[in-house]
Amino acid sequence: MSVLLRDAWSTLVPDLRDRHGPLPPLMLALTVVTGLVDAFSYLVLGHVFVANMTGNVVFSGFAIAGATGFSLAASLAALGSFAAGAFLGGRVAHRERAHRGRVLHLALVLETVLVLVAYVIAETAATPYGGLARYWLIALLGLGMGVQNAAARALAVPDLTTTVLTLTITGIASDSRAAGGSGSKAGRRALSAVAMFAGALIGAAAVLHGHEAVPLLFAALLLAAATGAAFTLARSGGTWTDPL
Structure with missing residues (x-):
């Protein structure tokens, strides 16, 4: 338990001399954003994810097979928007690859604008959204989450992909001491799962209590705070900024 807690603490309050410097807590914040926007998209926009693309591939199969409640057009729109966002994020990552802080900052600026515009539409459009x-x-949320994923991929902070938890949860179990592993990074992995759970819980609670647009407002505010932090990091000369 002490190893798990130490690992969790070092993720929340990282050693700035570490290879990934101050990036881990920001990646956790983006994981919360994932839970918020996917709660909104699934519960409000109708069985579609804007961050977890595995679900949309599966939902497309369901829709083609004739299962009710699933839209092939919506799933394909999310997949296409996400891919376009990943392309934009990739352009940013390759252009600024010499400084990881600038990669994060520019990606967050793009994502924040996209999510904020989505919030304005959600707040002003008539519900249910059709x-x-x-x-x-x-489209807007898919673009934003594609940008986020491309940036997370470029930054490559271990066990903090911000969206995919399958391998994270696998690692918690398969690398545990009970399974014969070292139990390393269990704290970080657990925090990643908790962060997405928290975002999904808050987002779902807001939607179910009649505040459909609130998850996007929370996501935009969290992204704005992360963007402000990344603005400072973009000017850092620490060794963590060097490309991997």
Whole structure:
């Protein structure tokens, strides 16, 4: 337990001399954003994810098979928007690859703008969202999450992908001392799962209590705070900024 807690603490309050410097807590914040926006998209936009693309591939199969409640068009829109966002994020990452702080900052600026615009649409459009409003929301959020994922991939902070938890949870179990492993990084991995759970819980609670747009407001505020922190990091000369 002490190893797990130490690992969790070092993720929340990292040693700035570490290879990844101050990046881990910011990656956790983005993981919370993932839970918030996917709670909104799944519960409000109708069985579609804007961050977890595995779900949309599966949902597409369900829709083609004729299962009710699933939209092939919505799933494909999310997949296409996410891919476009990942392309934009990749352009940023490759252009600024000499400084990891600048990669994060520019990606967050893009994502914050996209999520904020989505919030404005969600706040002003009539509910339940249908037609163009629904697809604008899917497109904007998919673009934003694609940018986030491309940046997270470029930064490559171990066990903090910000969206995918399958390998994270696998690592908690398969690398545990009970399984014969060292138990290393269990604290960080657990925090990643808790962060996404927290975002999903808060987002779902807001939606279910009649505040459909609130998860996007929370996501935009969290992204704005992360962008402010990344602005400072973009000017850092620490060794963590060097490309991997």
